[in-house]
Amino acid sequence: MEFEIAGKKLKSRLFIGTGKLPTYKVIPEIIKKTGVEVLTVAVRRINPEAKIENILDYIPDNITIMVNTSGARNAEEAIKIAKAGSEIIGTKWIKIEIEADTRYLAPDNEETVKATEILVKQGFFVFPYITPDLITAKKLEKSGAAAVMPLGSFIGTNKGITCKTLLRPIIEEVNIPVIIDAGIGRPSHAAEAMELGADAVLVNTAIAIAKNPVNMAIAIDMAVKAGRLAFENGILAEREYAEPSSPLTDFLK
Amino acid sequence: MFKEILQKEKEFFLNFKNYDNHINDIFIKEKITKQDFLKLLFNEDDLILEKMALESKIITDKFFGKTILLYAPLYISNYCENECVYCGFSALNRELKRKKLKLEEIEKEMIILKEKSFNTILLLTGDDRINSDIDYIAEAIKIAKKYFSEILIEIYALTYEEYKYLVELGLTGLTIYQETYDEKLYDKLHLAGPKKNFNFRLEAPDRAAKAGIKEINIGCLLGLNKNAVFDVYLTAIHADYLLRKYPDIEISISYPRIQPAEAKIKIENFVSDRNFLRYITATRIFLQRVGLNVSTREKEIIRDNLIGLGITKMSAGSKTTVGGYHLNTKDKGQFEISDKRSVEEIIEVIIKKGYRPEFTNWVKI
Numbered sequence: 001m002e003f004e005i006a007g008k009k010l011k012s013r014l015f016i017g018t019g020k021l022p023t024y025k026v027i028p029e030i031i032k033k034t035g036v037e038v039l040t041v042a043v044r045r046i047n048p049e050a051k052i053e054n055i056l057d058y059i060p061d062n063i064t065i066m067v068n069t070s071g072a073r074n075a076e077e078a079i080k081i082a083k084a085g086s087e088i089i090g091t092k093w094i095k096i097e098i099e100a101d102t103r104y105l106a107p108d109n110e111e112t113v114k115a116t117e118i119l120v121k122q123g124f125f126v127f128p129y130i131t132p133d134l135i136t137a138k139k140l141e142k143s144g145a146a147a148v149m150p151l152g153s154f155i156g157t158n159k160g161i162t163c164k165t166l167l168r169p170i171i172e173e174v175n176i177p178v179i180i181d182a183g184i185g186r187p188s189h190a191a192e193a194m195e196l197g198a199d200a201v202l203v204n205t206a207i208a209i210a211k212n213p214v215n216m217a218i219a220i221d222m223a224v225k226a227g228r229l230a231f232e233n234g235i236l237a238e239r240e241y242a243e244p245s246s247p248l249t250d251f252l253k
Numbered sequence: 254m255f256k257e258i259l260q261k262e263k264e265f266f267l268n269f270k271n272y273d274n275h276i277n278d279i280f281i282k283e284k285i286t287k288q289d290f291l292k293l294l295f296n297e298d299d300l301i302l303e304k305m306a307l308e309s310k311i312i313t314d315k316f317f318g319k320t321i322l323l324y325a326p327l328y329i330s331n332y333c334e335n336e337c338v339y340c341g342f343s344a345l346n347r348e349l350k351r352k353k354l355k356l357e358e359i360e361k362e363m364i365i366l367k368e369k370s371f372n373t374i375l376l377l378t379g380d381d382r383i384n385s386d387i388d389y390i391a392e393a394i395k396i397a398k399k400y401f402s403e404i405l406i407e408i409y410a411l412t413y414e415e416y417k418y419l420v421e422l423g424l425t426g427l428t429i430y431q432e433t434y435d436e437k438l439y440d441k442l443h444l445a446g447p448k449k450n451f452n453f454r455l456e457a458p459d460r461a462a463k464a465g466i467k468e469i470n471i472g473c474l475l476g477l478n479k480n481a482v483f484d485v486y487l488t489a490i491h492a493d494y495l496l497r498k499y500p501d502i503e504i505s506i507s508y509p510r511i512q513p514a515e516a517k518i519k520i521e522n523f524v525s526d527r528n529f530l531r532y533i534t535a536t537r538i539f540l541q542r543v544g545l546n547v548s549t550r551e552k553e554i555i556r557d558n559l560i561g562l563g564i565t566k567m568s569a570g571s572k573t574t575v576g577g578y579h580l581n582t583k584d585k586g587q588f589e590i591s592d593k594r595s596v597e598e599i600i601e602v603i604i605k606k607g608y609r610p611e612f613t614n615w616v617k618i
């Protein structure tokens with residue numbers, strides 16, 4: 001079930017966000033129990049100088065860190081934040097997150113395309129977080145994004161894959177990996193995203209605010225694996241009526 | 254502008270008939286109306302308050318995660334030409350030793366705060382355009398920029414051009430409290446000085462927003478208005494207006510509460526702990542993504558228990574005297590600090606509560 005993203009072979013299709021975790025101490029345990037290989041870290045939260053737990057102390061070297069630009073309000077800010085983050089962490093994986101709306105944390109697709117074009121040219125692996133829109137996804141593919149990360153529902157809502165009709169065409173038409181980000185509030189949502197054909201999912205809130213983040217990470221990881229396996233196996237369409245056991249047109253023979 | 258909305262909302266508030274029926278329906282709604290918000294604010298049932306607290310907790314965890322942002326206030330000057338009857342820095346207070354930090358002293362204080370891990374700083378002055386003029390503020394911001402990623406001011410209301418000038422120097426946020434949204438009461442409480450201009454203050458957030466600021470923190474001072482719900486309601490409506498009008502700016506609310514011990518004038522309107530919690534949780538349910546802030550003005554038991562119930566930011570280890578971090582002064586601060594614990598102690602409390610203290614909310618670029 002290995003797959004490739006930004007030139008890297010990965011086994012785990014679950015990416016985990018760290019921003020809302022109650023403590024970074026759970027990170028090594030989550031990695032151990034789930035085999036997660038990619039974690040996202042918000043540049044705006046990195047503060048190695050503070051005398052509190054420093055996230056970087058809890059992330060082993062073999063983990064790929066994707067820094068995100070949350071807090072950026074336009075392409076220009078996102079590029080600055082991305083570069084600052086890349087420098088501190090030493091990563092080339094950048095999640096472009098430009099939210100020009102604090103009420104919904106809705107991504108600004110237009111600015112995201114702009115930032116992606118520029119950062120790709122400068123040699124970064126760019127993972128743009130977008131409102132699911134096929135045309136935007138295609139533009140991002142053309143500009144060399146490493147993947148697209150459309151939202152399943154707005155950040156923090158835990159509503160699941162409510163944007164299905166908009167996600168399906170992206171998964172079908174775009175030839176770079178599709179990572180469904182945001183909205184996954186429980187394991188069944190993650191399974192649903194994978195059954196839909198997403199290459200991976202990114203989960204933050206559901207794990208972070210669970211009573212036991214490690215257990216929730218394990219549960220979601222299992223769901224991701226189940227959903228993927230089912231997808232590769234070919235999922236039968238749901239039907240309103242039963243399939244007759246002998247063909248209805250048999251009498252023509 | 255908010256002025257017109259304020260007029261309409263005032264009428265709406267006065268005509269609001271509070272029928273307590275269907276209050277439980279509010280908890281199954283995804284988005285509550287302003288009528289619902291008022292019902293919650295007026296409700297007096299402890300069982301409903303318990304429900305509000307739970308709902309507020311769920312919403313806050315979902316949108317802000319298990320984190321609390323810590324920041325530090327830094328008083329750089331206490332000169333003030335206003336006569337706000339409720340404040341320790343008021344020009345009426347002739348005994349108060351007036352002081353203004355020299356730039357080297359400002360830097361000294363900042364280094365101390367930086368060593369304590371702070372990365373978000375709130376610079377405060379009294380309201381005095383001569384003794385702490387805009388260039389003095391600008392110099393303080395320039396120094397702050399060396400140490401902090403987030404710099405906020407809580408000073409007199411500025412013009413658009415002044416905000417723009419400071420934003421260009423690195424100012425990221427504005428804190429400005431209207432104190433009360435009741436214009437008549439405002440006029441009575443502010444005897445003299447430039448702050449008497451209600452509208453100029455009311456529209457300061459708009460001017461700052463247009464000048465490119467990244468965050469705005471508004472609030473009302475609980476204890477001034479007998480009708481506290483009115484001020485809470487209008488603060489929330491003001492925040493809602495700002496959220497809609499400037500969607501890319503982070504908006505926060507504070508409900509500083511006058512404590513019985515610090516009152517210099519006769520105050521008959523102390524807000525009870527119960528109502529204080531009610532206002533915070535109701536605001537969270539009404540405005541799900543708004544930041545909510547609590548200062549060291551509140552006592553330990555309140556602060557500790559608010560963690561996880563709706564608030565997202567706290568000050569810690571604060572001094573409200575000018576130069577208080579590097580000098581051991583016996584001077585009187587702007588208000589009495591109730592929670593005198595150190596930053597380390599606050600960090601410990603937050604962790605015990607299952608939350609992660611954060612010092613950084615912005616990238617220094």
Ligand code: SF4
Pocket residue numbers: 333334335336337340341342343344378379380448
């Ligand atoms: S509240 Fe502000 S303006 Fe009023 S007296 Fe105090 S310091 Fe001066």
